[in-house]
Amino acid sequence: MKKITSPISNDFKAFTVLAETKNFTKSAAILGVSQSRLSQIIRDMEANLGFRLVNRTTRSASVTNEGVALIEQLRPLFEQVDSVVEGIKSSYGEVSGVIKISATNAGLDALLPKLATVLSANPNVVLEADLDYGMVDIVSKGFDAGIRNGENLPKDMIAIPLTPPVCTAIVATPDYFRRHGIPKTPQDLLRHRCINIRLPTHGGLYRWEFEQGEETIEMEVPSALITNSGAASLTAALAGIGLSYLPDQTVQYYLQVGLLQRVLDDWCEPYSGFYFFYPSKTLQRPAMELIIQALRQSLPEKSPL
Structure with a gap:
């Protein structure tokens, strides 16, 4: 052809x-x-x-x-033309296109294993991920989809769960704890070196959140390093710079092999997991439909979606 x-x-x-x-x-x-x-x-x-x-x-x-x-005025028209062209290609067995996604590091970590097979089987489908911790308007910014935790999903979107509820993990290297001691309460962190995340939405540092029973705490912790990347925060923790505040799925491997140690578990309650979301009123291109189908097939049988 x-x-x-x-x-x-x-x-x-x-x-x-x-x-x-x-x-x-x-x-x-x-x-x-x-x-x-x-x-x-x-x-x-x-x-x-x-x-x-x-x-x-x-x-x-x-x-x-x-x-x-x-x-x-022209962007919606051009996107429709792209959709028509990709539809013609798919009718001949060739699905292609670039799918743009706004995600956090942890969200992308949750997505990629679920798409490895479909991307391998469709080499003309390209996933382009933009990593951003801010609440991005995916429609106005030209993204096909986004990944955020369930507490931050925008309205009028279709959402597919990627993970079960997750917990925050407070981690550092065993050597760091040998040198600085192990915090027993959130207040103990005020005497420690911490790796902070600066949120792009308002420029402030993310306040670490803790919950135990009826008690909830939000606090600013001392900074040894400030970054806007979860991957950089993990790298810094592995380097022994200080304590990092990350989703437990991100650090699971490093905990298992002993490179990191977790503290304050009893103060880290589960929260909504990560979701893949996209506009509900948009005609999806064949490449996007391929990804949506792969994600839906990966859902547990008891999932309501």
Whole structure:
């Protein structure tokens, strides 16, 4: 069969990337083109359209009102065309497409094992994961789906559970505890070195949460390191820098082999697990349907979903 190429304008895609990053250098790197080539693409678009799309400065680019209107009105149409093209391909047995997902490190860890088989069997389906701890509006940001814990699911979304309820694990290396002692209560953490997460949504440090019976505690702990990545927090804990606050599934292997030690278990109550979610009112592309089916098939038989 002759290969079908999507008629979506590559120039428009380049423009939408620039609108997101507001930087020619970053956009060119994402698109895999030179900065001069990207600049020429935008100039050609503006010449053909008859109006300016971007206001340029030496360090950044801001989208004009006309450019914003263009994106808002054309992006849904272009996505529909992509869906039609992928549907034609799938009718000939070829499912392809890039599925963009917004996730946390722990959420991605929960997803990937469930998709290993389907991705291996469909080499033209590409999963692109953007790791972000903020509450991302997946529709406006152009994502096909997101992964967050059940307490933070946006409304009007279809959600598929990826994990059962999870617990937070407070961990550090055995050597760290030999040097600094083992905390017996959350208040003991005030005398320890901790690895904190800075939340992108408001710039503040995440307050560690504890619960035991009727008592709940939220507290700021001293920082030995501040990061915005769960993977970096895990790496720092393994390096002996301090205590890390992570989902138990993330550290399970390291606990089993003795590289990390867990404390304050009796203060870490289960909370809602991770969910894969996507818009309920959007016609799904064949590649996305393939992933949804794989996730639903992985659900326990007693799952209500």
